[in-house]
Amino acid sequence: MIANLLLAAGNATFWLPEGKSTFAGEVDSLFYFIFWLCVFFFALILGMAVWFLLKYRRKGDEPVSLPSKHHDTTLELVWSGIPLLISLGIFVVGFRTYMDVVTPPENSFEIQANAQKWSWSFTYPNGYIDSELHVPVGRPVKLTMSSQDVLHSFFVPELRTKQDVIPGRYSRVWFNVTEPFEATVFCAEYCGTNHSLMQSPFIAHPQEEFDAWLQKASRWWEGMDPVEAGALLYQKRGCVQCHSVDGGGGIGPTFLGGFGNRRQFADGGTGVMDENYIRESILNPRAKVVAGFDPVMPTFQGRFKEEELSVIIAYLKSLSGK
Numbered sequence: 061m062i063a064n065l066l067l068a069a070g071n072a073t074f075w076l077p078e079g080k081s082t083f084a085g086e087v088d089s090l091f092y093f094i095f096w097l098c099v100f101f102f103a104l105i106l107g108m109a110v111w112f113l114l115k116y117r118r119k120g121d122e123p124v125s126l127p128s129k130h131h132d133t134t135l136e137l138v139w140s141g142i143p144l145l146i147s148l149g150i151f152v153v154g155f156r157t158y159m160d161v162v163t164p165p166e167n168s169f170e171i172q173a174n175a176q177k178w179s180w181s182f183t184y185p186n187g188y189i190d191s192e193l194h195v196p197v198g199r200p201v202k203l204t205m206s207s208q209d210v211l212h213s214f215f216v217p218e219l220r221t222k223q224d225v226i227p228g229r230y231s232r233v234w235f236n237v238t239e240p241f242e243a244t245v246f247c248a249e250y251c252g253t254n255h256s257l258m259q260s261p262f263i264a265h266p267q268e269e270f271d272a273w274l275q276k277a278s279r280w281w282e283g284m285d286p287v288e289a290g291a292l293l294y295q296k297r298g299c300v301q302c303h304s305v306d307g308g309g310g311i312g313p314t315f316l317g318g319f320g321n322r323r324q325f326a327d328g329g330t331g332v333m334d335e336n337y338i339r340e341s342i343l344n345p346r347a348k349v350v351a352g353f354d355p356v357m358p359t360f361q362g363r364f365k366e367e368e369l370s371v372i373i374a375y376l377k378s379l380s381g382k
């Protein structure tokens with residue numbers, strides 16, 4: 061435990077997991093420098109306070125205040141000069157690291173990231189969309205990120221970088237992974253009920269393995285029957301985060317046994333859950349909100365191709381044995 065606290069720069073410690081991006085070393089060195097500086101001054105100041113308290117406490121019938129020296133130019137220059145130099149040093153190193161962390165190299169591999177309550181989706185250069193973030197090792201990767209609804213924040217602790225994802229504008233983050241590993245993409249900005257569940261797998265592969273993965277993943281539903289493909293897509297696009305398929309509760313209604321039944325809407329109307337209803341609810345979720353649920357689902361307009369909508373519908377029908 062103590063050894064764990066003492067290690068620094070890129071290694072796993074009590075405070076941070078092992079750093080696995082090119083700038084992890086710089087970030088960690090600065091972090092631990094400031095950390096140990098704080099520990100040093102905390103101990104020094106508190107130690108001296110306690111020591112003076114004991115040494116100069118009032119004894120016997122000494123007068124309340126004794127004459128003392130009230131000015132020492134050398135001492136004042138020293139205690140102002142040393143902190144000034146330390147602060148300037150922190151600024152210079154911090155500024156250099158910051159510029160490195162916010163400036164993606166020209167040749168970065170670009171992935172679009174989309175955040176919404178409460179899942180991530182990543183669009184690769186060939187148009188393939190997945191809820192998992194796969195990246196090549198040893199090549200700068202740049203994410204261009206946007207949010208469908210509220211403020212989210214992209215965070216993979218091992219990469220030592222974090223960036224807000226903002227509705228109505230694009231933000232970006234970049235990193236260059238140094239070795240293959242698996243981790244988790246976290247949302248680091250409180251975004252509502254399921255904020256803590258807003259996680260996606262992060263997988264860094266060697267370049268050839270990444271290329272093979274992307275090629276295979278992009279054709280994932282070839283040779284699958286629609287229900288099977290729909291079930292997979294249901295996971296991949298994060299539907300399952302809010303809508304259970306086993307009758308359990310959630311942010312949205314469960315899909316177990318719902319197909320073909322009449323539903324009561326929040327505005328007082330009713331309607332049958334059929335193919336058109338599901339399609340409308342995916343593309344325009346607030347049109348017919350089921351009674352008892354909040355209108356919190358974002359639109360998926362433009363994010364599902366027609367054939368993807370049909371396999372999702374086939375899967376939802378299958379849950380009701382239709």
Ligand code: CUA
Nearest residue numbers: 212247249251
């Ligand atoms: Cu998204 Cu917290």
